[in-house]
Amino acid sequence: MAFDIDMIKGVYASMGERVDKARELVGRPLTLAEKILYSHLWEGTPTKKFTRGKDYVDFAPDRIACQDATAQMALLQFMQAGKDKVAVPTTVHCDHLIQAKQGAAADLKHANETSSEVFDFLGSVSNKYGIGFWKPGAGIIHQVVLENYAFPGGMMIGTDSHTVNAGGLGMVAIGVGGADAVDVMAGMAWELKFPKLIGVKLTGKLSGWTAPKDVILKVAEILTVKGGTGAIVEYFGPGAISMSCTGKGTICNMGAEIGATTSTFGYDESMERYLRATDREDVADEANKVKEHLTADPEVYANPEQYFDQVIEINLSELMPLLNGPFTPDLATEVGTMREKAEKNGWPLAVEWGLIGSCTNSSYEDLSRASSIAQQALDKKLKTKAEFGINPGSEQVRYTTERDGILEIFEKLDAKIFTNACGPCIGQWARYEDPKNAPKNSIVHSFNRNFAKRADGNPNTHAFVASPEMTAAIAIAGRLDFNPLTDKLINEDGEEVMLDEPTGWELPPKGFEVKDNGYIDPLEDGSGVNVIVAPGSERLQILEPFEPITPASLKGMKLLIKAFGKCTTDHISMAGPWLRYRGHLDNIANNTLIGAVNAYNQKTNFVKNQLTGEYGGVPDTQREYKKAGIKTIVVGDHNYGEGSSREHAAMQPRHLGVAAVLVKSFARIHETNLKKQGMLALTFANENDYDLIQEDDTFNFLDIDQFAPDKPLTLEIVHADGSKDTIKVNHSYNNAQIAWFNEGSALNLIKKENA
Ligand code: F3S
Numbered sequence: 001m002a003f004d005i006d007m008i009k010g011v012y013a014s015m016g017e018r019v020d021k022a023r024e025l026v027g028r029p030l031t032l033a034e035k036i037l038y039s040h041l042w043e044g045t046p047t048k049k050f051t052r053g054k055d056y057v058d059f060a061p062d063r064i065a066c067q068d069a070t071a072q073m074a075l076l077q078f079m080q081a082g083k084d085k086v087a088v089p090t091t092v093h094c095d096h097l098i099q100a101k102q103g104a105a106a107d108l109k110h111a112n113e114t115s116s117e118v119f120d121f122l123g124s125v126s127n128k129y130g131i132g133f134w135k136p137g138a139g140i141i142h143q144v145v146l147e148n149y150a151f152p153g154g155m156m157i158g159t160d161s162h163t164v165n166a167g168g169l170g171m172v173a174i175g176v177g178g179a180d181a182v183d184v185m186a187g188m189a190w191e192l193k194f195p196k197l198i199g200v201k202l203t204g205k206l207s208g209w210t211a212p213k214d215v216i217l218k219v220a221e222i223l224t225v226k227g228g229t230g231a232i233v234e235y236f237g238p239g240a241i242s243m244s245c246t247g248k249g250t251i252c253n254m255g256a257e258i259g260a261t262t263s264t265f266g267y268d269e270s271m272e273r274y275l276r277a278t279d280r281e282d283v284a285d286e287a288n289k290v291k292e293h294l295t296a297d298p299e300v301y302a303n304p305e306q307y308f309d310q311v312i313e314i315n316l317s318e319l320m321p322l323l324n325g326p327f328t329p330d331l332a333t334e335v336g337t338m339r340e341k342a343e344k345n346g347w348p349l350a351v352e353w354g355l356i357g358s359c360t361n362s363s364y365e366d367l368s369r370a371s372s373i374a375q376q377a378l379d380k381k382l383k384t385k386a387e388f389g390i391n392p393g394s395e396q397v398r399y400t401t402e403r404d405g406i407l408e409i410f411e412k413l414d415a416k417i418f419t420n421a422c423g424p425c426i427g428q429w430a431r432y433e434d435p436k437n438a439p440k441n442s443i444v445h446s447f448n449r450n451f452a453k454r455a456d457g458n459p460n461t462h463a464f465v466a467s468p469e470m471t472a473a474i475a476i477a478g479r480l481d482f483n484p485l486t487d488k489l490i491n492e493d494g495e496e497v498m499l500d501e502p503t504g505w506e507l508p509p510k511g512f513e514v515k516d517n518g519y520i521d522p523l524e525d526g527s528g529v530n531v532i533v534a535p536g537s538e539r540l541q542i543l544e545p546f547e548p549i550t551p552a553s554l555k556g557m558k559l560l561i562k563a564f565g566k567c568t569t570d571h572i573s574m575a576g577p578w579l580r581y582r583g584h585l586d587n588i589a590n591n592t593l594i595g596a597v598n599a600y601n602q603k604t605n606f607v608k609n610q611l612t613g614e615y616g617g618v619p620d621t622q623r624e625y626k627k628a629g630i631k632t633i634v635v636g637d638h639n640y641g642e643g644s645s646r647e648h649a650a651m652q653p654r655h656l657g658v659a660a661v662l663v664k665s666f667a668r669i670h671e672t673n674l675k676k677q678g679m680l681a682l683t684f685a686n687e688n689d690y691d692l693i694q695e696d697d698t699f700n701f702l703d704i705d706q707f708a709p710d711k712p713l714t715l716e717i718v719h720a721d722g723s724k725d726t727i728k729v730n731h732s733y734n735n736a737q738i739a740w741f742n743e744g745s746a747l748n749l750i751k752k753e754n755a
Helices: 005-026 032-038 068-081 104-114 116-129 141-148 161-169 178-185 212-223 245-258 269-277 281-289 298-302 335-345 364-379 395-403 406-412 468-477 576-581 585-591 618-627 648-656 668-676 687-692 735-743 746-754
Strands: 056-059 063-067 090-093 132-134 155-158 172-175 190-193 196-203 231-236 262-265 310-315 322-324 332-334 351-356 387-390 441-445 461-465 555-562 632-636 658-663 680-684 698-701 713-718 724-730
Touching: 005 032, 005 281, 032 172, 032 231, 032 262, 063 068, 063 141, 063 178, 068 090, 068 116, 068 178, 068 746, 090 141, 104 116, 116 132, 141 155, 141 161, 141 245, 155 161, 155 178, 161 172, 161 245, 161 262, 161 269, 172 262, 178 190, 178 668, 196 212, 212 245, 212 310, 212 322, 212 332, 231 245, 245 262, 245 269, 245 364, 269 281, 322 335, 332 335, 351 364, 351 468, 364 395, 364 406, 364 468, 387 406, 387 468, 395 406, 441 468, 555 618, 555 658, 576 585, 585 618, 585 648, 618 648, 648 658, 648 668, 668 680, 668 735, 668 746, 680 687, 680 713, 687 724, 735 746
Parallel strands: 063 090, 063 155, 090 132, 155 172, 196 231, 196 310, 231 262, 351 387, 351 441, 441 461, 555 632, 632 658, 658 680
Antiparallel strands: 056 190, 322 332, 322 461, 555 698, 680 724, 698 713, 713 724
16 A cells, blocks of 8 residues: 555546646636545536635545654544545655654664653554555655655645645645644545635746755745745746755745745656656656646746736745754754854854755655765765754665765765754753753754744753755854855865855665655454554553533533633643643543633632632643533633644544533634534624623523524523623534434544444
8 A cells, every 4th residue: 555546547637627626616717726526526527616815615525645743643532433444545654753862773763662651552543444554664755655655646634744745746735733633534525725826936047056945945934934825835936947856845834934825846757756766657657648647737836926916036046055943943044144143133144964865855865965965074084063964754764874875975974874853953962961941052953933932941042043055054163153155164174165056966866765665454343353552651642532512511500710801722731741642531621721810810720619719720720520420611812722633622622521612703613623523613793892801700602502503592690699691602513413423423423424
C-alpha cells in the first residue's frame, strides 16, 4: 500500500467531466485550485457555483495523514464509529515524539522506551482498521507523504498544519483537527469554506545562493503571518516551473506560516521527475494523460488579476537570500543588511547552532546543497564555529544521503545526525537542563516556525529561518551577519577564504535507495487485532461513548464559569506539558478551562462551587457537580474557542459533564466541535444578556423538547434571590446536527447507522 494507483486513476477518470461542468457553472476559465476543489465535491459532479470566502462546501478528500501526537485522540474517536476499516486511505506517522539529544541511534532507542505505549497503541489500531503505519524513525510525516502518497490534482487532509507541504506535488492538502479527520475516516463529508485565491507569479530563475526557501520567506514578508488566511495560494510562471518538486514543497509547507488554507503548484516536469524517481512511474503516466486538468486554464496565468483575489509577483532573478526572524517567520532581513539590523535590535550576532531539517527542508536536494557548503569548509580548512545538527526527512533520504557520502561530509564537520523526525522543530530538543533560565543566544535553522521557545524551550533563543545552504554557511561562520556573497573567512592556516555558491542534486543521480523504510502495511482483515492500551496507562484511555444529554438534565443546571474576554482553545485545553495526555481524556480533562478568566473575580482557575459555596479550580469544581449528577453551563464572550481546531476543547467539558456553552459568538470550528460531541452550542439572542448571568444562577432550558433548526431556545435564569430572567438563545444546528445532539455525539449516530 505504498500508494493506491486505482484510487488515483478513479480521481483522474472523473476529473475532466467535473472540471468542464465547473467551468460552465462558473462561466470563466478556472484556476488549478478551483479545478481540484470542484472535482472533489462530496456530491460528485458540480451542480452549482460557490462563492469564495463565503459558501461552506462538503468535500470528499482522497487521503488522510496523521502524526503521532494528534493521531491518538483521532483514532480513539474513530474506534467509536463502529467501522471495520477507514473509509479513505489513511496513514499514521510517528515523528513528533522523538527527542533530539545524543544522535539518531540513541535518541530513537530512548523514544521507543519512553513512548512505547503510544507507538504500540498507534501501531495496533492502524493494523486493525486498515491504516498504513510509519514507525518511529521512518521519517517526518510530510516528507514521507511527498515521497509516497501525494499526487497532482489530489485532495488530502492531515492532522497537522504542515500537511500543506503536499502542494509541492500539485495537491490541495489541508491541515485539520482530529474531529474532521475522524469524520472522513468514518465515511462522512469534510466541510470547508470555499477559499479565496491568491496568485503568486514567479518570474526569473533562482541562482547562486538563493533557494526556494527564500521565495516563501519573501512571500511571508509581503503577506505577513495573517495575509493568507482563508485563501489558497497558487504559484505559477516560469520561475515556478524552473524549481524542483521538493523546492515547491518547501514553499507550500511554509504557506502555513502566512495562515493560508493551503498552497499549490501546477503539474510540470519537475513533478514528473520526482514521481518517477520515487518509484511512481504509473502515477506520472496517469497524470500525463490528464495534464490539462492539473494546471490552471491558460487564460488564468495570462491575466491573473482577473481570476485571483490578489496577485503578487516575485522576480526570482532579483531575490536575495533572506533570514527571517527572530520570533516570527515574517520578519525578513536580506543577508547583506543583517549586521545593522541585529545591532539596532540587540539580536546576538554570534550563532550557537545551525540546524537543517524539519518537514520543510529535509529532502535529498536540501541535504545535497547544504553538504556542498560543508565540503568547502573541509576543503578550505574551515571549522564550524557554531554547532551543527541535521534531521533527514525520511529513512529513504537518510539511507540515500548516507550511501552518497553526503552525511559523512556533515559528520566530518562534527555535525550531529539526529533521527529522521521532527526533533528540534517541535521543541523535542534536549539542549538545556533548565531552558527557562538559559542565556540569550541566536540560532539559525531551515525549519518553518521560530516562535519563542519553539525549538529549545528557551525564551531567550533568537531563532532565524533560512535555506539549508545559508544555514550551513552561517553555522560555519558562526555569525548571523555573515554574507557569503561578499565576506571572507579566516581558515586554520590564517588565510582568507570565501565560500563558493552551493551546488547539488535535485534528485539522487544513482536513484533513491532504502533497506527498511519503516512502513508497516495493515492486515487485510484486522478484525482479530487487539488494540494495545497498556493497563493503567496515564497517556492513553479507550473512550466511552457519551450518553445523550436528556431534556430533564437541562433543568436545574449550574454555572461552571462565566469566562471574561478572550477564551481560546488554549484557555480551554492548554498545550505545553498537557500534550503528554492528548490520548487520555480523563487526565487531560484536568486542564479544562484552567486558562479562562472568571468574570466575577478576574482570576483564572478559581470558580465558585455552588454546592459548597467554596472556591476552587475549574476541573475540580466541575467534577463535584458531575458527582452530584448536575449538568453545567459555560458562559463566554465573543469568538469563544478561537485558535485551533483541537477537539479536546470540546471533548473535555463534555466528558466532565458540561451540557451547554452559551456565548456572545463562537469561532466556527469550535462551535462545530461542540455540536459533534453532542453538546449545546448557543449564542445570546441579545448580547447584553451576558450581563444578566450571576455567579449563583441556576438554569432551566424550557423548550428543548422543541429543538429545531432556526428556532431559538428559551432559557430561564433563576438568580440566588429567587428572581428570574427568561431569555432567548440562538443556535445554528441543522437537522443532522440535532440528530448528533439527540444521540449523544456525531460518532454515536454513525455507529447507530452502521449497526
Ligand atoms: Fe514536524 Fe516541525 Fe514539520 S514539528 S511536521 S517538522 S513543522
